[in-house]
Amino acid sequence: MTTTQHTISQTKRNFISQKVDNMPPSGIRRFFDLASSIKEVISLGIGEPDFVTPWHIREAATYSLQKGQTMYTSNSGLIELRQELARYLELHYGVSYDPECEILITVGTSEALDLIARAILNPGEEIIIPDPYYIAYPADIVLAGGVPVLIPTTKENNFSLRAVDIEPKINERTKAILIGYPANPTGAVISRNELNNIAHLAHKYNLLVISDEIYARLVYDGEHICFPSIFGMKEQSILIGGFSKSHAMTGWRIGYVAANQELIQPITKIHQYTMLCASTMAQMAAIEALKHGEDDVEKMVREYDRRRRIIVKRLNEIGLSCFEPKGAFYAFPSIKVTGMTSEKFAEKLLNEEKVAVIPGPAFGHSGEGFVRCCYATSLSNIEEALKRMGRFVSKYKKS
Amino acid sequence: MKQILEILEQNARTTAEQISTMVGLPISEVEKIIKQAEEDKTIVKYKTIIDWSKLGEEEVWALIEVRLTPQQNVGFDAIAEHICQFPQVYSAYLVSGTYDLAVLVKGKNMQEIASFVTQKLAPLEKVRSTVTHFLLKRYKENGEIFQLPEEYKRLPITP
Numbered sequence: 001m002t003t004t005q006h007t008i009s010q011t012k013r014n015f016i017s018q019k020v021d022n023m024p025p026s027g028i029r030r031f032f033d034l035a036s037s038i039k040e041v042i043s044l045g046i047g048e049p050d051f052v053t054p055w056h057i058r059e060a061a062t063y064s065l066q067k068g069q070t071m072y073t074s075n076s077g078l079i080e081l082r083q084e085l086a087r088y089l090e091l092h093y094g095v096s097y098d099p100e101c102e103i104l105i106t107v108g109t110s111e112a113l114d115l116i117a118r119a120i121l122n123p124g125e126e127i128i129i130p131d132p133y134y135i136a137y138p139a140d141i142v143l144a145g146g147v148p149v150l151i152p153t154t155k156e157n158n159f160s161l162r163a164v165d166i167e168p169k170i171n172e173r174t175k176a177i178l179i180g181y182p183a184n185p186t187g188a189v190i191s192r193n194e195l196n197n198i199a200h201l202a203h204k205y206n207l208l209v210i211s212d213e214i215y216a217r218l219v220y221d222g223e224h225i226c227f228p229s230i231f232g233m234k235e236q237s238i239l240i241g242g243f244s245k246s247h248a249m250t251g252w253r254i255g256y257v258a259a260n261q262e263l264i265q266p267i268t269k270i271h272q273y274t275m276l277c278a279s280t281m282a283q284m285a286a287i288e289a290l291k292h293g294e295d296d297v298e299k300m301v302r303e304y305d306r307r308r309r310i311i312v313k314r315l316n317e318i319g320l321s322c323f324e325p326k327g328a329f330y331a332f333p334s335i336k337v338t339g340m341t342s343e344k345f346a347e348k349l350l351n352e353e354k355v356a357v358i359p360g361p362a363f364g365h366s367g368e369g370f371v372r373c374c375y376a377t378s379l380s381n382i383e384e385a386l387k388r389m390g391r392f393v394s395k396y397k398k399s
Numbered sequence: 400m401k402q403i404l405e406i407l408e409q410n411a412r413t414t415a416e417q418i419s420t421m422v423g424l425p426i427s428e429v430e431k432i433i434k435q436a437e438e439d440k441t442i443v444k445y446k447t448i449i450d451w452s453k454l455g456e457e458e459v460w461a462l463i464e465v466r467l468t469p470q471q472n473v474g475f476d477a478i479a480e481h482i483c484q485f486p487q488v489y490s491a492y493l494v495s496g497t498y499d500l501a502v503l504v505k506g507k508n509m510q511e512i513a514s515f516v517t518q519k520l521a522p523l524e525k526v527r528s529t530v531t532h533f534l535l536k537r538y539k540e541n542g543e544i545f546q547l548p549e550e551y552k553r554l555p556i557t558p
Contacts, residue, residue, distance in 0.1 A: 028558050035555040045556040135558050184558075306406065306421035313420045356555060379410075379417070 023142060026135050027362030031346065035356040042385045044373040045356040047184060049248040049329070053285070054296040057247065060288030061281045069280055075272040077105025077256075078283045084290040085256060089241075093216070093226030095234060097258045104268050105278045105286075109214045109242040109255040110136060111271070116210055116238055116257065117144035119266040125175040127210075130161040131364035132332075134184045134212070138364075146175070152366040155334060158323050159188035163197030170205050177202065179227065180212035182219060182327020185363045185372035187308075189326040192225050199230045202237075208263075209237040214255070215328040217246035217297055220305045222326060228258070235260055238267075245328070246297050247289040252282040304329050307375040311382050315373070318390035319397060329376040332360065336369045339398040346371055348396075353388035403432055404441065411445040448543055458505065460489075460534035461512050463520065465500040466527040475499055478525040487515045498530070509533065 014021065028045075035041050052058075076082065082099035089095050097103050106112040113136055121127070123145040129137045131150040138148035149169050153159045161179060177198060181190040202209050211227035228234040242255030257267055271277075308325065315322040315333045322333035335345045342359035349355050360367025375382055402422050406413050415433065419426040436442045451458050467478050475493055479500055483491050490503040502520075506512040512531070521529050537545050 026558070028556055032554070032556040041555055043553075043555045046553050047557045048553060050553065302402075302405075309420045309423065310417060358556065379413075383417075 019142060019145075023139060026139075028135065028358060031350075031356065031358060031362070034347065034350060038350065038354060041350065041354045041356050042377075042381050042388070043356040044375070044377065044382075044385055045358045046374050046376065047330075048250040048376065049245065049300065050376045050378065051248040051300055053247065053249050053252070054289075054293060056292055057249070057285050057288045057296075061252075061285040064281055064284035069284060071280065073105075073277045073280050073283060075268055075277055076103065077278055078280075078287070081105055081283050081287050081290075084287055085258075088290050089226075089239075089258065093224070093229050095226050095229045095239070095258075097239075098261075101261045102258055102264055104257045104264055104271060105283060106242075106255045106257055106271065107275050107278050108244065108253040109212060109240050111253075111275060112240045112242075112255050112257045112267075113137070113140045113210075113212065114143070115267045115270050115274075116240070117141050117146060118270055119263075120175060120208060121146035122175075124173060126171070126173045127175055128166055128169055128177045130159075130179065130183075132159070132183075132185055132360060132367040132370075133364050134180055135363060137178055137180070141178075147173070149174070150364060150366075153186075153188070154366070155323055155370075159183065159186035159332065160190045160194060161198070162194060163201050166198070166201055170201070170207070174205065174207060176208040176210055178210040178212065180214070182215035182224075182325075184215065184328055185330050185358065185360065185367065186332040187325020187328045187330040188332075189219060189222070189224075195225055195227060195230055199227075199233050203232065207236075209233065210240065211237055212240045214240065214242050215245050216241060218301060218304060218329060219327045220301075220308060224327070238263055243286055243289055246300075247293050248296075248300065249282075249285065249289065252279070252285055254278055254282040254286050304376065307377075307379055307382055310379065311373060311375045311386065314382070314386040314390075318386060318393050320389070320393060329374055331373045331375060332367075332370050333373065334370055337398065338393060338396045340396065342368055342371055349389065349392055353392050355385045355388050355392075400432055400436070403429060404436065407433070407442070411447075448541055450545060457507060459508055459512055460537075461504050461506075461516075462532045462534065463502040463504060463516065464498040464530040464532070465502055465520070466529075467499045468525045468527055470525065478523065481523070482520065485515070485519060487512070487519075 082103040085103055086097050086099040089097060117140040121144045126147045126149045127141050128149045128151060130153045141148040151161060151165050151169060153161055209227055213226060216224045228237045228239050238257060238259040240257055243249040311331050312322050312324055315331060319337050320333035320335055322331050325331050335342060338345055342361055346357050346359040357371040357373050360370035403418055406418055406421060415426050415429045419429045467475055469475050470477055479491060479493060482488060487504045487506060488502055489505045492501045494501050504512055504515060516529055516531055520526060
């Protein structure tokens with residue numbers, strides 16, 4: 001028997017990657033724990049529809065199971081789904097993608113974002129994103145070895161990204177601009193004019209534009225402009241979309257990426273090694289959503305719009321000044337009148353009035369002084385929450 | 400107009416102020432439109448959907464298939480209007496198929512409905528036959544589903 005020599009290390013080894021170790025936990029996490037510990041909270045902190053997926057979509061999925069459609073699909077997704085999607089994108093946004101080779105079905109837009117970041121970034125390359133941002137943007141970029149470059153947006157400019165603020169941040173490491181309008185958390189949209197300016201920058205500096213349009217169908221008082229529909233931009237952009245918000249399908253995890261073949265291929269390469277394909281059942285549901293879901297979408301949008309008008313009016317009435325969000329289902333009022341930080345405001349409001357909102361800084365530094373209020377909840381919940389918030393604000397308002 | 404009616408159809412207690420904000424019209428305009436709709440009977444009535452079984456109230460419902468003999472000039476209208484006069488009749492519809500009138504009746508117990516059918520409805524001259532189906536359980540009424548399975552709760556905070 002031989003004896004092996006063991007060297008016993010004095011310090012405990014850290015098994016976690018530095019990149020992950022250095023990543024701060026999501027600012028939402030702490031609030032989730034807090035809100036979960038309090039009973040009967042009215043939550044305006046939820047980022048998903050309060051509607052259940054329309055019945056005919058659920059039924060299509062269960063029927064596919066009954067028929068035994070339980071196998072893998074092609075990496076890109078069912079061709080029928082890609083064809084329906086191509087038709088849908090053409091119809092609603094006037095952009096043409098070839099279903100054979102320019103569309104990839106993903107496990108929600110979250111997977112799409114991660115795939116794109118990994119497919120395009122070399123270590124140290126930069127992606128420009130507006131701040132406040134959707135929480136996954138910087139995280140996905142950092143995990144892919146890139147560097148997120150934040151461009152603050154302000155209430156004065158309706159939280160819309162401006163090309164004039166982007167240009168000074170462009171350097172030889174800049175690879176792409178990532179935009180997400182209508183925006184989570186602000187509900188902001190972006191004008192055609194500003195999109196044209198961004199397209200101009202993309203052209204001038206040879207940058208890719210990644211456009212996350214998950215909230216595209218939830219636009220009020222106006223129409224959504226799909227970035228790739230801007231002249232010359234289809235070749236230089238990647239479109240991300242999904243069914244979660246438009247068709248109330250968050251739990252299905254189903255989304256898509258559309259881009260030129262040269263861009264879709266490398267993205268698909270990662271997808272085939274990681275996800276293989278999106279869930280077959282969810283793909284069947286998505287086909288039904290595209291084929292027969294239009295009435296549902298319109299009905300839900302009308303309902304969100306009514307609630308939006310109520311919440312914005314009430315927020316302004318109680319003294320929390322709120323710009324008019326033209327998309328998504330979030331209002332982003334300023335809480336500066338209370339003199340509190342967003343974090344303190346949200347925590348006190350939760351403890352004293354049992355209303356959950358999300359502090360703006362969870363979505364980036366530019367969110368300080370604001371909170372995100374989601375109005376995808378019943379009108380009676382909105383009215384009650386705002387009554388409580390009104391009481392809270394009058395108590396702490398600095399005159 | 401349509402938007403306002405849609406909102407009221409969902410919840411008749413929505414205030415004019417709320418509706419005015421929702422549709423972006425002045426309150427006075429909203430009130431005017433509602434008043435107009437009430438006057439021209441576009442809004443027939445405001446009612447409340449109540450699940451009386453929650454109060455332990457006994458209530459028996461029956462759907463009655465009625466076959467009728469049509470009358471010259473008035474068809475089924477005269478006899479249908481006659482049947483509608485009975486307070487026991489909750490709804491009545493002229494339908495296509497193997498019978499003519501579908502009548503929904505409400506009573507305190509089976510006996511009450513049985514008496515109505517045998518003593519009031521069936522003896523009517525133009526009524527050829529009736530088939531009575533007692534309601535065993537109500538699943539959905541006026542677009543509202545009763546006794547939903549336990550509601551799935553969303554997480555309190557999501558990104």
